[in-house]
Amino acid sequence: MDQIPVKNVSSTIQSKIYVREMHGFFQKLRTWSLWALMLSYFITPWINLGDRQAILFDLPARQFHIFNVTFWPQDFILLSWILIISAVGLFTITNFAGRIWCGYTCPQSAWSFIFMWIEERIEGSRNQRIKLDKAKMSATKLRKKAIKHSAWLVVAFWTGLSFVGYFTPIRTLLPDVLTLDAGSWALFWIGFFTVATYLNAGWLREKVCLHMCPYARFQSVMYDADTFAVAYDFNRGEPRGKRSKKVKEDSDVKQLGDCIDCSLCVQVCPTGIDIRDGLQYQCIGCALCIDACDSIMEKIDKPKGLIRYATENELEGKKTHLLRPRLFGYASMLLVMFGVLFYSISSRPSLELHVERERGRLYQMTARDTVQNGYTLKFINMSQAPHNYQIVVDGIEGIQVIGRTEFSLDVNEIRELPINLEIDPYKFKLESSRNDIEFIIRDMDTNEEVLREESRFIAPRV
DSSP states (O other): OOOOOOOOHHHHHHSOOOOOOOOSHHHHHHHHHHHHHHHHHHHGGGOEETTEESEEEETTTTEEEETTEEEOGGGHHHHHHHHHHHHHHHHHHHHHHSSHHHHHTOHHHHHHHHHHHHHHHHHOSHHHHHHHHHSOOOHHHHHHHHHHHHHHHHHHHHHHHHHHHTTTTHHHHHHHHHTTOSOHHHHHHHHHHHHHHIIIIIIITHHIIIIIOTHHHHGGGGOOTTOOEEEEOHHHHOSOOOOOTTOOSOHHHHTSOSOOOOOHHHHTOTTOOOGGGOOOTTOOOOOHHHHHHHHHHHHTTOOSOSEEEEOHHHHTTOOOOSSOHHHHHHHHHHHHHHHHHHHHHHTSOSEEEEEEEOTTOSOEEOTTSOEEEEEEEEEEEOSSSOEEEEEEEESSTTOEEESOOEEEEOTTOEEEEEEEEEEOTTTSOOSOSEEEEEEEEEETTTTEEEEEEEEEEEOOOO
16 A cells, blocks of 8 residues: 655655545545535636626726626625625634635635646656655756746746736736736736745645634634534544454454554645644544545455544543524524625615715896706716616796706716806796705606605705
8 A cells, every 4th residue: 555654744744745646535525515616616707797707896997897787886885795604614614624615615715726746747746756766866866856846837937827817808917918908007916926835825725724724723712612624533443453344253353443553644734744643733624534535444354434534522431412593593694695685686786876966156136037956967877778768847836957868878887067057036926045856767668756865956045
């Protein structure tokens, strides 16, 4: 069997970790989830809805397009709400099943996975990589290292390009980058994320999880005795000891636990820890050690599950409580927040209006002895369809609109429309110099009232 003895856990964590490739149920599950995450990241910028990119964070236009929904600066509270929901969702998942987010869906794990997959295909198995690194520089070593790092840089570059493609239409960005016609900021951010991906996934890897990610430090606050986590069954596995499958009657062998101390669970661990030392903050819950241990149990005719997802209560022979106050509280809070978010998005007005009075003067007297007030109406079509609208003013008898009262707005269009309101103060007596009015916007296609916006009409006392 392809084994390398493990000397010391602390030294293993500090030195370079050579992760051994492992196959099994959890590794398949992890592979599919990480590939799905990466493919969605790379493919999504290329998806169009009509003539617009499906997901586009258009900073110059201050519009965040997420499929059929467009968020504006005034919707920032909704984006903040989404981030809060994500945090509460992470708390809920962690309280139920530990750090499965880290092992199965974390971007750091996803990109480290693809970089390790490339490394395995180019430099060989774990033992071959160790020997290659210890060997003196040669043509073969230089060739393998050059191919590996070139492949890493290609993936890193495509990662940076895709990231910028969420902020700049990627169908125009790619040819501009290839012809060096892209803007300086676009090139800077592509280069920045290329270097960041190359370093994080290629060189730092587990060090990001151990020393840079804050989640590893406060996860224990969300654990309890009923949280499922990758755990070693101490009662079943100890005392450890090597034995031969052929020797079953030896008294010393009968006294040993199921763990044969093969160290395979350490060799496959992305963070280089020994799960047999108990739950540690470095464990990302990827379950590779479970697949490794199960493969050994099959070979020595022992039941699987020496290392498994288990709770503290289960390992101590107690009952595991799936429904418990903390988990119920997290889940309830999450459902309520989702409901508030969906209601807020679905009930957003399709049209937004801001009314600004003309600056510099309160009113204007015309040659016909009428009073005029100037306004600027700023419209934002927040729906995903064009509309035809009509402006009506209410609040003062006899007031007239001077200017356009009918207009059209395209999808996500912003338009400023200057208009004047006029009234004959002698014919239509005004009760005050400050009069409340309302701008009423009607949809000309359905003749329905869309919104009302209050303002003031200023006139001299007559």
